[in-house]
Amino acid sequence: MSDLIKVIEAFLTQIVAYLNSFGYTGVAIGMAIESACIPLPSEIIMPMAGFMAYQGSITLFGAAMAGTVGNVIGSWAAYYAGRALGEEFLFKYFGWLISRKEFNMAQRWFDKYGDAAIFISRLLPVIRTFISLPAGIAKMDVKKFTLYTFLGSFPWCYGLAYIGYVLGENWQSIRKYGHDIDIVIIALIGLLGAFWLWHKFKDYRESRPR
Template sequence: MEQFFHMIVDYIGQWGYAAIIIGMALESACIPIPSELIFGFAGYLVYLGRMDFTMAVVAGVAGGLIGSIGAYFLGYYGGRPFVLRYGRYILLSERNVDVAQKWFDRYGLKATLFSRLLPVIRTFISLPAGFARVNFQKFVLYTVLGSIPWTMVLIYAGILLGENWQMINTIGHQASFVVAAALIIVAFYYYRKNRLHPGHDKA
């Protein structure tokens, strides 16, 4: 793992935004590459002035979308039996697929939106979406909207941590729940506001 860690850092350091796109595409395609590591180091490079924050976010979201689309079509055309049979070659376990499937069964297509903020589930949620053959356009939209907050927060955390950016690898899961909780609070606030004052925004 230590060697793998340095390899990812070296690639991002040399290839910049392209490496972020590739790394996040692989992570979102169910290959276990920690996004905390990718975005944490990207944030550190922004801190050093070697990357632009907005471009790093765009690269991260774009890579995540590419990998998610790949996983979606894998589930769409291959189905669950195919994924479980050959997934072991990319370290994809049946347990991970089952966890993502339970979330999708409970929340449907909306799970592809908010589960991007949750550990493990965000990596595999595209598979059950493909199994169910949900509307592709909505899947893409929800994937992008769900990826933006997670990407921005982790890159910004890497900026704040600076030389200590590697700490993000240990606090990444906690950050997921913090971001998710914040979004839930904001959504609840606007829901309550619109319910109490339904015509306020139209005035």
């Protein structure tokens, strides 16, 4: 367990160092990566950006805006990939990256709610990452896609950043309960990360043609 904790600590330390080095640009790049369907969770990036806002290196509003701009840029990449390549090509060559189960979930949302699904899904985990693909495949109007992505992404980014900001304000009071709290939190993050990786691998194996 101690080795796992050290690995997770090193990973989180590298993310913090990266964000501190590049500021708003780093937040935008991190969120663009996530929105392009590459596994870098916004639930890690934005709270850390909020913690940076607490420290004073960036502002809370600026962190949320940078994350939103990154969301739009990454979503454009996924949108145009879906539009240009189509579903079968994406799963044939990028099935290791895109879960068929998660894509189908996003597709159902898009089929059910149409253009409004872009706005709604930006407020939800998992679906928000993959909704750009069916929008691109359906050749949704890119101006509407961009507007709904921006409007839906901002409250998500602001909310996660605010959580990091509040945690920053209360960090010292949390710390007084001792180092054991750190170990529990890090262990939980590690277990969640391991479960997420297992889930992605399982979905990929199930989606492969037999």
